[in-house]
Amino acid sequence: MSHPVSPLAPKTITALPAVAGVRFATYAAGIRYQGRTDLMVAEMAPGTTVGGVFTKSLTASAPVDLCRENRKKGAARVLVVNAGNANAFTGKKGVAAVKTTVDAAVATFNCAPSEVFVSSTGTIGVPLPAEKIAAALPEAKKALSGDKASDAAHAIMTTDTFAKTATRTATIDGVNVTIIGFCKGAGMIAPDMATMLAYFFTDAKIDAPTAQYLAASAAEKSFNCMTVDSDTSTSDTLLLFATGQAKHAVVGHPHDPRLADFKAKLTDMMIELAKLVARDGEGASKFIEVKVTGAEHDKAAHRIAMSIANSPLVKTAVAGEDANWGRIVMAVGKSGERVDRDKLAIKIGGVDVARDGEAVPGYDETPVVAHMKGQEIVFEVNIGLGFGAATVWTCDFTHGYIDINGSYRT
Amino acid sequence: MSHPVSPLAPKTITALPAVAGVRFATYAAGIRYQGRTDLMVAEMAPGTTVGGVFTKSLTASAPVDLCRENRKKGAARVLVVNAGNANAFTGKKGVAAVKTTVDAAVATFNCAPSEVFVSSTGTIGVPLPAEKIAAALPEAKKALSGDKASDAAHAIMTTDTFAKTATRTATIDGVNVTIIGFCKGAGMIAPDMATMLAYFFTDAKIDAPTAQYLAASAAEKSFNCMTVDSDTSTSDTLLLFATGQAKHAVVGHPHDPRLADFKAKLTDMMIELAKLVARDGEGASKFIEVKVTGAEHDKAAHRIAMSIANSPLVKTAVAGEDANWGRIVMAVGKSGERVDRDKLAIKIGGVDVARDGEAVPGYDETPVVAHMKGQEIVFEVNIGLGFGAATVWTCDFTHGYIDINGSYRT
Numbered sequence: 001m002s003h004p005v006s007p008l009a010p011k012t013i014t015a016l017p018a019v020a021g022v023r024f025a026t027y028a029a030g031i032r033y034q035g036r037t038d039l040m041v042a043e044m045a046p047g048t049t050v051g052g053v054f055t056k057s058l059t060a061s062a063p064v065d066l067c068r069e070n071r072k073k074g075a076a077r078v079l080v081v082n083a084g085n086a087n088a089f090t091g092k093k094g095v096a097a098v099k100t101t102v103d104a105a106v107a108t109f110n111c112a113p114s115e116v117f118v119s120s121t122g123t124i125g126v127p128l129p130a131e132k133i134a135a136a137l138p139e140a141k142k143a144l145s146g147d148k149a150s151d152a153a154h155a156i157m158t159t160d161t162f163a164k165t166a167t168r169t170a171t172i173d174g175v176n177v178t179i180i181g182f183c184k185g186a187g188m189i190a191p192d193m194a195t196m197l198a199y200f201f202t203d204a205k206i207d208a209p210t211a212q213y214l215a216a217s218a219a220e221k222s223f224n225c226m227t228v229d230s231d232t233s234t235s236d237t238l239l240l241f242a243t244g245q246a247k248h249a250v251v252g253h254p255h256d257p258r259l260a261d262f263k264a265k266l267t268d269m270m271i272e273l274a275k276l277v278a279r280d281g282e283g284a285s286k287f288i289e290v291k292v293t294g295a296e297h298d299k300a301a302h303r304i305a306m307s308i309a310n311s312p313l314v315k316t317a318v319a320g321e322d323a324n325w326g327r328i329v330m331a332v333g334k335s336g337e338r339v340d341r342d343k344l345a346i347k348i349g350g351v352d353v354a355r356d357g358e359a360v361p362g363y364d365e366t367p368v369v370a371h372m373k374g375q376e377i378v379f380e381v382n383i384g385l386g387f388g389a390a391t392v393w394t395c396d397f398t399h400g401y402i403d404i405n406g407s408y409r410t
Numbered sequence: 411m412s413h414p415v416s417p418l419a420p421k422t423i424t425a426l427p428a429v430a431g432v433r434f435a436t437y438a439a440g441i442r443y444q445g446r447t448d449l450m451v452a453e454m455a456p457g458t459t460v461g462g463v464f465t466k467s468l469t470a471s472a473p474v475d476l477c478r479e480n481r482k483k484g485a486a487r488v489l490v491v492n493a494g495n496a497n498a499f500t501g502k503k504g505v506a507a508v509k510t511t512v513d514a515a516v517a518t519f520n521c522a523p524s525e526v527f528v529s530s531t532g533t534i535g536v537p538l539p540a541e542k543i544a545a546a547l548p549e550a551k552k553a554l555s556g557d558k559a560s561d562a563a564h565a566i567m568t569t570d571t572f573a574k575t576a577t578r579t580a581t582i583d584g585v586n587v588t589i590i591g592f593c594k595g596a597g598m599i600a601p602d603m604a605t606m607l608a609y610f611f612t613d614a615k616i617d618a619p620t621a622q623y624l625a626a627s628a629a630e631k632s633f634n635c636m637t638v639d640s641d642t643s644t645s646d647t648l649l650l651f652a653t654g655q656a657k658h659a660v661v662g663h664p665h666d667p668r669l670a671d672f673k674a675k676l677t678d679m680m681i682e683l684a685k686l687v688a689r690d691g692e693g694a695s696k697f698i699e700v701k702v703t704g705a706e707h708d709k710a711a712h713r714i715a716m717s718i719a720n721s722p723l724v725k726t727a728v729a730g731e732d733a734n735w736g737r738i739v740m741a742v743g744k745s746g747e748r749v750d751r752d753k754l755a756i757k758i759g760g761v762d763v764a765r766d767g768e769a770v771p772g773y774d775e776t777p778v779v780a781h782m783k784g785q786e787i788v789f790e791v792n793i794g795l796g797f798g799a800a801t802v803w804t805c806d807f808t809h810g811y812i813d814i815n816g817s818y819r820t
Contacts, residue, residue, distance in 0.1 A: 056744075057743035058747075058748070059742055059751040060751070089736060089739045089764070092768075094768075124740075125735065125736045125739070125764070126769075234740055312640065312641060312807075312811070312815070313815055316811065316812050317815065322816065325535065326534035329469050329498075329534065330469065330641060333465075333467035333470065334641065336468075339468045339469060341469045341470070342501060344469070354499070356501060357499060357501040358500055358502075358503065358504075397812065399812050401722070401726065402726050402808060402812060405723055405726035405727065405730070
């Protein structure tokens with residue numbers, strides 16, 4: 001299945017530099033797709049630490065179960081990701097397929113089983129032919145290179161219409177470190193073909209609990225502030241690998257002030273990638289930013305913003321270029337958070353359209369209509385109660401989404 | 411705006427009989443629609459009691475605020491409902507418009523202000539020209555008749571493609587009583603044009619707290635088990651009026667065994683109407699019943715069933731006639747309720763497709779494919795943990811929904 005590139009795609013895909021201590025390889029294992037790479041392997045230097053966060057789904061896949069377990073040990077040597085089959089809801093066969101992959105990785109790369117991380121994305125409910133992965137690993141090993149991170153970003157795509165990559169240079173204790181990251185996903189989820197996976201690699205020297213804190217806190221401010229269709233995947237996985245090859249002294253506490261720049265850069269690149277996922281949302285024709293202020297507290301603001309971003313009526317109105325702020329009011333009202341109808345204020349594209357619980361009398365619709373015709377839509381909602389603020393990103397809800405998701409799996 | 415009649419509409423619309431103590435009138439007040447009735451008035455006999463439930467939205471409309479207040483007093487004489495303008499998010503003007511309507515009803519029908527109930531449905535954020543309603547009431551009064559309940563059901567339609575009516579005869583203490591009901595709504599909500607309103611009238615002699623209990627408990631098992639698009643209205647209103655004209659002794663306790671038949675019939679007709687709303691869901695091409703069993707408790711089952719019924723991916727799969735049970739697994743997983751991936755079982759159209767957390771090996775897809783091509787889709791999910799059960803109803807998610815909700819308001 002292939003779809004035209006999203007009209008919201010960036011003009012160029014960021015090329016990823018090498019990171020000391022990581023090598024990548026891709027391979028066409030023929031798991032589901034023919035004639036394209038569908039497998040990526042990353043080999044990390046001994047001493048690499050890892051942090052990660054995973055789907056909150058209670059029907060998480062077997063690969064997610066493995067990553068969650070191995071993450072606790074905090075050490076990583078190998079990451080294996082395949083596209084085309086999610087190995088989710090595959091019962092005992094799914095657990096066996098993960099074991100086949102881990103065993104092959106241990107044999108090929110001479111590491112501990114707890115140092116292997118595995119992700120699978122694609123159709124669910126179909127047993128994964130892990131023997132194809134096992135057979136590919138020795139071949140992939142021969143092809144390993146520090147320059148192939150961008151290839152890896154391509155190999156894990158499913159319904160994605162473009163590869164999503166980002167990089168930053170941060171300074172720790174006066175030493176430059178590199179961070180690269182890539183992710184795939186065209187829905188917060190569409191479990192039979194596209195779920196969200198995100199991987200970050202850095203040569204920074206940080207211990208595993210610190211890596212865990214950095215991964216979790218940056219994800220909270222980025223990927224957790226993005227939604228395409230409100231459907232949560234069984235496979236969502238985000239991992240941060242730190243090879244420790246940089247020349248600074250090890251950082252062993254997440255609140256160490258030496259991490260300030262790294263933390264900011266990591267969060268920033270995760271936000272960049274999260275926005276790219278929304279831009280590649282299935283059928284998306286417009287990118288939407290929802291900014292909520294004046295809520296009771298930040299969590300309330302986040303829930304209100306997500307209620308707006310997930311509302312089918314708000315999203316179809318945007319697809320129809322309709323500045324329908326009444327639906328924003330509706331979505332605020334159903335969020336469950338404290339609001340006062342008569343204190344709400346709403347801006348669309350920077351123009352005040354509602355204030356004190358009613359339409360701004362005689363506001364000029366012309367700039368608002370023009371804004372709605374653009375590709376970047378901004379909704380601002382002031383709840384008028386407190387200092388809670390949050391920003392989330394999403395896309396509109398179009399005929400393309402119905403086309404993509406209503407088509408038979410075969 | 412008019413749309414073709416839903417393919418899921420019943421072959422005939424149930425005609426509503428007269429109920430002793432209630433008279434109806436309709437009127438073309440020209441509030442928004444031209445050339446059709448858009449106002450209904452019901453006059454109830456002195457001594458009529460009332461119960462009701464309302465939207466949980468925290469941005470509820472001014473008419474909802476009024477009904478919620480007056481409901482507490484428990485007595486009703488007049489109901490006034492207009493279509494075309496929801497009088498929601500209209501600030502102080504909205505409160506004033508409600509007062510204008512109530513004052514006119516008091517003057518016209520010689521009742522107390524607390525005995526007047528008002529609903530408005532249609533566009534939100536536009537001031538309601540209540541003077542048109544006030545002017546219409548004396549005219550409407552002249553036209554009152556016990557036989558016009560069906561006309562009333564038509565007058566309150568917005569994006570509805572058919573009128574939704576139901577009736578039952580119940581026995582209380584050996585005496586036959588009549589219940590009629592009608593509702594409008596083509597979305598659990600689409601706030602600028604369609605919200606859910608439901609009214610029930612009976613000649614049963616029951617006190618107000620009993621009416622309240624009956625309305626709330628039947629709504630819980632019917633309308634609260636139905637969703638079109640997960641968007642909650644600012645205007646949802648359900649009212650049960652009991653005129654007390656029947657010849658049985660007054661019933662003053664909701665658990666009085668004499669109410670058993672009435673309670674069952676009222677719940678049954680609310681379920682009938684709730685299903686009709688799903689059948690008229692915006693753009694609907696298929697009606698979906700989701701039955702969950704084996705959950706920890708009934709509330710958990712309800713939340714899991716609603717998570718499935720609200721999932722855009724499940725609903726677009728149904729639109730595409732795709733028996734995509736993987737998306738059902740996803741929706742179960744994101745519900746937040748306790749589940750065990752490896753105990754889940756799923757039937758589609760009565761056929762076992764998944765069991766023990768994986769696909770049933772070699773199940774026959776032929777009857778499942780045939781089922782998905784039909785108009786009545788049944789999903790059964792057994793969680794395998796306890797005895798919690800729930801059934802909910804919804805419709806699929808089609809291009810029609812995008813068309814209806816993406817079009818500009820003007």
